[in-house]
Amino acid sequence: MFNLSDEEILRYSRHIILTEVGGTGQQKLKDASVLVVGAGGLGSPVLLYLSAAGIGRIGVIEDDVVDVTNLQRQVIHATADIEKPKVHSASETMKQINPHIEVDVYHERLTKDNILPLIDKYDIVVDGVDNFPTRYLINDACVMKQKYLVEGGILRFMGLIMSIHGGETACYRCVFEEPPPPGTVPSCAEAGVLGAVAGVVGTLQATEVLKIVTGVGTPLFNRLLQFDAEELRFHEVNAPRNPKCPVCGDNPTITELIEYAYTCETQAPGTS
């Protein structure tokens, strides 16, 4: 039996008419819970589409406030939101889009001390961060908790997407065993990013969440998709589980959560 009101059935009718989704799939979306880490460049489209799609409970964790330099790509925030905590600005927009959803707001930084109990409360985690320490922390925690994780990254004109079922499919470390050497990879703040690239990657991440929840299609497991906006090309790389992976391989060396330390951050790590 579906627990959807007449208004919800009408609202989601373009989903429900899809035979692969139907009322059953829409009910799964309503029953699902998703944690989005970061309400920035990637988090914005992810949160907007998950809200609109009727994911029943959406958590958003982010410690930053809205800055004018965010608005070129962080489309969940508006000019009037400058200086507001991003989690509050985001949750206001989400509730305006869809009053049927529940939004859990965490105005804090994700750390090795709070991540495990937090992700336990959700079915799926979406990575929308712009720093490697948190990215590796999320990956490792999702492997340890066998969570679904939808990875995404952007830089300049490029993007990357990978879906992970912790402990079952290849994880981020299976491909990127450890963070890049100091000084080799710039952040978006240092190297720039085309705003709409965040939209492409974040929207693909949201698509993966909706597919995983409804069971439609084949998630981007054991595959890495790279997006090149300059040439408008997607390049898919097979990425099977790596037996030498330090967190999900045959002899894991990472058995406790670690947080890589920063050496040259001029400000608190923000979101992409």
Added chain:
Amino acid sequence: MLSLKNDGACHGIDCLQLVVQGRPLEYHGARDVRSLLESQGEKAAYANVRINGNVLNRRDFENIPIKEGDQIDFLYFMGGGSCLI
């Protein structure tokens, strides 16, 4: 992601036919991974490299040879600066 730069016809002993990012590349440079990366522009500095499915250790790029027919993928680090230890 890099745009492939074909640097001439591949008809001599000094040319390798490679598959880079899923597309054919005629390559004339020195036959090690670092030289290939450098020949393809600065963006490759952000990448891990895989040859025929095996991920390479970044520290060995200049010692790793490339040969005719190799399938080479660049796996770009994206999503944060690398100012960390």
